[in-house]
Amino acid sequence: MMEAATETSANRALDAVTVTGLTKVFKSGLTKRAFVAVRDLSLTVKAGEVYGLIGPNGSGKSTTMKVILGLLAPTAGETRIFGRDSREVTSRSEVGFLPENPYFYKHLTGLETLLFYGRLCGLSGARLKERAAEMLALTDLEDAAGRRVGGFSKGMLQRLGLAQALIHEPRLVVLDEPTAGVDPAGSRKIRDLILSFRERGLTVLVTSHLLEQMQEVCDRVGIMAHGVMVKEGRLEDLIAVQNQTELVLENVDEALLGRIRELVAASGDGARVVRTGSPRTTLERLFLESTDESGKGEK
Amino acid sequence: METELKKIGGGFSVSRVWTMAAATVTQLVRMRILVFLVVLSAIVVAAGFMFPVFSAEQQLKMLKYVSFGALQFFSLVLAIVATALLLPKDIEDRTLYTILSKPVPRVEYLLGKFFGVMLLIGGGLLLMDVLLCAVLHLRQSLVLAQELAFLKQGHATAEELAVEAARIEAQGVGWSLQIGVLAVFLKAGVVTALALMISCFASSTLFTVITTFCVCIIGQGQELIREFFFHRTFDAAGEKIASGLFAVLVPDLRLFDVIDQVVAGDEVAGGAALFMTGAGLLYMAGYLVVAHLLFVEKEL
Numbered sequence: 180m181m182e183a184a185t186e187t188s189a190n191r192a193l194d195a196v197t198v199t200g201l202t203k204v205f206k207s208g209l210t211k212r213a214f215v216a217v218r219d220l221s222l223t224v225k226a227g228e229v230y231g232l233i234g235p236n237g238s239g240k241s242t243t244m245k246v247i248l249g250l251l252a253p254t255a256g257e258t259r260i261f262g263r264d265s266r267e268v269t270s271r272s273e274v275g276f277l278p279e280n281p282y283f284y285k286h287l288t289g290l291e292t293l294l295f296y297g298r299l300c301g302l303s304g305a306r307l308k309e310r311a312a313e314m315l316a317l318t319d320l321e322d323a324a325g326r327r328v329g330g331f332s333k334g335m336l337q338r339l340g341l342a343q344a345l346i347h348e349p350r351l352v353v354l355d356e357p358t359a360g361v362d363p364a365g366s367r368k369i370r371d372l373i374l375s376f377r378e379r380g381l382t383v384l385v386t387s388h389l390l391e392q393m394q395e396v397c398d399r400v401g402i403m404a405h406g407v408m409v410k411e412g413r414l415e416d417l418i419a420v421q422n423q424t425e426l427v428l429e430n431v432d433e434a435l436l437g438r439i440r441e442l443v444a445a446s447g448d449g450a451r452v453v454r455t456g457s458p459r460t461t462l463e464r465l466f467l468e469s470t471d472e473s474g475k476g477e478k
Numbered sequence: 479m480e481t482e483l484k485k486i487g488g489g490f491s492v493s494r495v496w497t498m499a500a501a502t503v504t505q506l507v508r509m510r511i512l513v514f515l516v517v518l519s520a521i522v523v524a525a526g527f528m529f530p531v532f533s534a535e536q537q538l539k540m541l542k543y544v545s546f547g548a549l550q551f552f553s554l555v556l557a558i559v560a561t562a563l564l565l566p567k568d569i570e571d572r573t574l575y576t577i578l579s580k581p582v583p584r585v586e587y588l589l590g591k592f593f594g595v596m597l598l599i600g601g602g603l604l605l606m607d608v609l610l611c612a613v614l615h616l617r618q619s620l621v622l623a624q625e626l627a628f629l630k631q632g633h634a635t636a637e638e639l640a641v642e643a644a645r646i647e648a649q650g651v652g653w654s655l656q657i658g659v660l661a662v663f664l665k666a667g668v669v670t671a672l673a674l675m676i677s678c679f680a681s682s683t684l685f686t687v688i689t690t691f692c693v694c695i696i697g698q699g700q701e702l703i704r705e706f707f708f709h710r711t712f713d714a715a716g717e718k719i720a721s722g723l724f725a726v727l728v729p730d731l732r733l734f735d736v737i738d739q740v741v742a743g744d745e746v747a748g749g750a751a752l753f754m755t756g757a758g759l760l761y762m763a764g765y766l767v768v769a770h771l772l773f774v775e776k777e778l
């Protein structure tokens with residue numbers, strides 16, 4: 180019993196984010212009418228994985244993120260980041276956050292913005308300058324380093340947001356709608372960055388309405404609706420149609436297809452060919468190929 | 479990196495407060511606040527050459543009077559408007575989210591904003607003070623020379639010349655002038671802390687500006703409210719509590735009104751200056767503590 184408890188505690192310390200029984204109630208107006216934004220939510224984001232939190236507007240995703248980041252206090256339950264209570268300021272030393280449609284001080288340049296956020300994270304001197312330069316390069320904003328943020332496009336702001344989120348080398352990156360309002364080329368750059376985070380062992384907690392993109396980057400997803408978690412698990416398990424098998428063939432003639440159909444029909448046990456046809460590309464891929472997207476769309 | 483991260487503690491960090499303050503100064507300076515300073519400085523210079531029909535002493539008094547008016551206007555407008563803008567703008571632009579999602583305690587954010595505004599007001603007042611001293615010194619030398627020349631033409635005695643010179647020199651640059659500038663700075667500090675406290679619960683910039691402005695007006699008569707509270711027998715408990723709250727919450731801004739003394743050329747006693755400084759710092763500390771208590775509970 181004691182061993183089990185110790186093991187559970189050790190696992191919890193390894194988890195990047197743990198949300199336990201979280202409830203958040205907002206009271207607004209003179210009558211202080213209560214609105215339950217999140218109800219008894221529990222979830223775990225394991226270290227090193229990309230976890231997608233999806234759901235319609237008003238489902239409680241952003242509220243959950245804000246509680247995790249200590250921007251809102253939970254009404255009930257608790258949230259932890261690498262074992263530390265989110266209400267402790269120190270828990271944020273391991274987190275980088277990109278809010279939805281981020282805005283920064285318009286009067287600062289791209290580089291000044293990164294230096295500002297770096298200093299807030301305790302960086303200074305040559306190390307700070309080095310990190311700022313690295314982040315500008317990573318997010319493809321080197322040419323915009325000396326430009327005022329007020330003149331940045333939405334995609335550039337989003338990438339600057341990512342750069343500031345990563346300036347202090349956090350172990351957890353929280354992204355709220357990172358591709359909202361960004362064109363497909365910019366959106367792809369952000370998606371590629373998220374994939375590179377996973378390769379570097381970073382944990383990512385991300386929300387997005389673009390389900391196709393979430394499908395490409397997430398290891399696990401949680402689906403929220405009306406403040407509760409309605410489904411959670413490994414993406415592959417959730418989206419797989421359990422009683423069907425996909426077989427993609429190349430350079431196959433009609434005769435061979437006919438033989439395969441015959442084989443399936445002859446096998447019995449209810450086996451049947453549900454559908455045949457050419458696989459389709461995605462509209463996004465078509466757009467990117469057509470516009471000759473090569474990562475230089477926006478500077 | 480691990481060691482660097484260990485330095486990012488939850489404890490108070492002067493360096494983070496300084497980072498916030500410096501960003502606030504940059505923000506306000508790039509909002510072209512300094513144009514406002516240049517215009518008011520021009521008024522100070524112009525005041526040095528106005529009122530030529532007045533007597534020598536009156537000319538210098540008017541120069542100081544107009545200049546202190548400009549100093550007060552600059553500091554109070556900046557204290558109220560700039561402070562009222564900062565917090566709601568950061569919330570509206572979501573800049574606050576990115577800042578507070580870093581290991582930045584809310585108290586450091588608030589102090590950074592406060593010291594940023596104070597740095598700008600202090601810097602502006604210092605520049606205007608230097609300009610005022612220069613113009614006053616120049617003007618004093620000019621009117622003194624003119625006045626003595628005029629008296630000499632009238633065959634005034636050496637004693638009469640010395641008395642006149644002393645009278646004009648009393649209106650020149652001196653310590654009481656600097657105490658006057660300090661009073662303006664302290665008053666602006668109290669108003670800044672008050673505006674910051676109000677903006678922690680206000681729903682808009684306009685609300686903060688109007689409320690702070692009203693409290694400042696009431697603050698000029700705070701002494702009367704205090705008298706009313708301590709020397710009147712109340713019929714209703716509610717009335718007593720309301721008057722008491724008013725007397726405690728509204729700053730006594732008359733404490734900082736030493737300008738009339740300074741303009742008159744009178745010395746401001748060291749004890750009075752110390753009392754004024756202590757009271758100002760206490761008010762600032764009090765408002766900042768309440769601001770923190772409100773801000774720490776604020777749902778973002």
